[in-house]
Amino acid sequence: MKIVIVGCGIVGATLAYELSQNFAVQVLESRSSPAQESTGAALGLLMGVISQKVKGRAWQWRQEGLRYYQRLLPELAAINLPVLHNHQGLLKLVADPADLAKWQSLAEIRIQQGWPMEIWSAAQILDRCPFLEISDQTSAVYSPADWQIHPAQMTRALVQAAARQGAGFHWNTNVLQVTDGGVDTAMGFVAADRVIITAGLGSSLLTAKSEQPLELMPVLGQAIHYRLSGFPDFHPVVTSNDVHVVPLGGGEYWVGATVEFPVGTEVIPSAESFAELQSNAHKFFPALATAEILATWSGLRPRPVGRPAPVVERLGGYQNVIVAAGHYRNGVLLAPATAGIVQEFLGLE
Numbered sequence: 001m002k003i004v005i006v007g008c009g010i011v012g013a014t015l016a017y018e019l020s021q022n023f024a025v026q027v028l029e030s031r032s033s034p035a036q037e038s039t040g041a042a043l044g045l046l047m048g049v050i051s052q053k054v055k056g057r058a059w060q061w062r063q064e065g066l067r068y069y070q071r072l073l074p075e076l077a078a079i080n081l082p083v084l085h086n087h088q089g090l091l092k093l094v095a096d097p098a099d100l101a102k103w104q105s106l107a108e109i110r111i112q113q114g115w116p117m118e119i120w121s122a123a124q125i126l127d128r129c130p131f132l133e134i135s136d137q138t139s140a141v142y143s144p145a146d147w148q149i150h151p152a153q154m155t156r157a158l159v160q161a162a163a164r165q166g167a168g169f170h171w172n173t174n175v176l177q178v179t180d181g182g183v184d185t186a187m188g189f190v191a192a193d194r195v196i197i198t199a200g201l202g203s204s205l206l207t208a209k210s211e212q213p214l215e216l217m218p219v220l221g222q223a224i225h226y227r228l229s230g231f232p233d234f235h236p237v238v239t240s241n242d243v244h245v246v247p248l249g250g251g252e253y254w255v256g257a258t259v260e261f262p263v264g265t266e267v268i269p270s271a272e273s274f275a276e277l278q279s280n281a282h283k284f285f286p287a288l289a290t291a292e293i294l295a296t297w298s299g300l301r302p303r304p305v306g307r308p309a310p311v312v313e314r315l316g317g318y319q320n321v322i323v324a325a326g327h328y329r330n331g332v333l334l335a336p337a338t339a340g341i342v343q344e345f346l347g348l349e
């Protein structure tokens with residue numbers, strides 16, 4: 001069976017890696033290299049256990065993501081494709097004591113489900129993470145099983161691994177239209193038995209003529225790359241009020257991300273949102289206030305309109321076209337489960 005995958009972010013690359021183990025896979029990407037859109041802006045947090053989802057598909061998919069990368073990382077390292085990651089867990093600060101009961105009850109559920117989770121007092125937080133600034137009232141949820149991977153490195157590693165399995169990658173190849181027999185590009189028609197649309201925000205245009213067009217809203221996120229001169233040994237990802245500090249090692253940190261909705265048809269990075277992100281991060285991690293800023297960037301998250309994220313289904317009105325898009329804030333975490341569902345559609349599982 002010949003499969004064409006349209007788009008090479010984390011979702012397309014994961015599918016290319018999995019499907020090229022059994023099929024002839026061609027990936028068509030409009031940009032000149034992988035992970036240039038949403039995936040290239042992502043922080044790569046795998047926030048599964050710490051999420052408030054405790055049952056149903058949302059929880060299953062999160063567990064699948066955590067377990068998949070756990071298996072994949074050594075698999076890729078063994079073929080000389082290491083991916084930067086942080087395995088020291090995730091520490092979520094809870095500033096308001098009124099919120100603590102909710103997290104205590106989640107911790108009980110997670111322990112019953114077989115996932116570790118601890119509640120720390122202010123003294124325990126400062127004992128283990130003395131670089132944080134918190135009030136006496138602050139507590140924290142420590143989730144050792146949640147972690148972080150470098151999304152662009154992971155995507156590039158999957159592309160290389162898939163290519164070694166025989167997948168073909170075609171950069172600068174914009175897909176204009178999908179059909180049941182293949183796809184139209186500016187360079188001509190590419191025939192396929194199955195077409196999978198993993199084009200992120202570009203999926204709207206490609207599904208526009210179907211019986212069920214996928215409407216996606218771009219939700220902007222800004223982030224900052226810092227470098228500090230000294231850095232601690234134990235450093236989980238620290239998150240407070242939806243601001244995440246991600247240690248990359250060697251004193252480097254990513255901090256993100258804002259959540260900015262479009263005004264009218266435009267979504268432009270807001271200076272106020274950026275300033276708020278910085279000031280919130282500096283409040284609980286004051287060393288960042290004097291750290292060097294190496295880079296700042298923004299990206300767009302593909303959010304389905306009026307439907308839960310992500311959308312993984314057969315495209316309405318087509319026999320051979322599957323859409324796997326609209327992963328919004330968790331595309332890195334949910335790419336593995338997405339690949340599993342697509343494989344079910346293909347009759348592989």
Ligand SMILES: Cc1cc2nc3c(=O)[nH]c(=O)nc-3n(C[C@H](O)[C@H](O)[C@H](O)COP(=O)(O)OP(=O)(O)OC[C@H]3O[C@@H](n4cnc5c(N)ncnc54)[C@H](O)[C@@H]3O)c2cc1C
Pocket residue numbers: 006007008009010011012028029030031034035036037038039040041042043044045046173174175176198199200201202203206220221222223256257298299300301302324325326327328329330331332333334
């Ligand atoms: C600031 C920020 C932080 C984030 N942090 C996290 C996080 O910590 N954890 C997490 O899980 N998720 C995070 N996300 C969300 C995550 O980035 C997305 O959900 C995920 O990257 C979506 O992946 P994708 O492959 O579907 O889309 P994309 O990465 O956007 O890839 C789609 C690809 O399709 C290509 N394409 C589009 N149209 C066409 C066409 N017509 N023909 C050919 N190619 C086409 C594009 O060029 C692009 O390369 C974050 C996002 C942002 C912006």
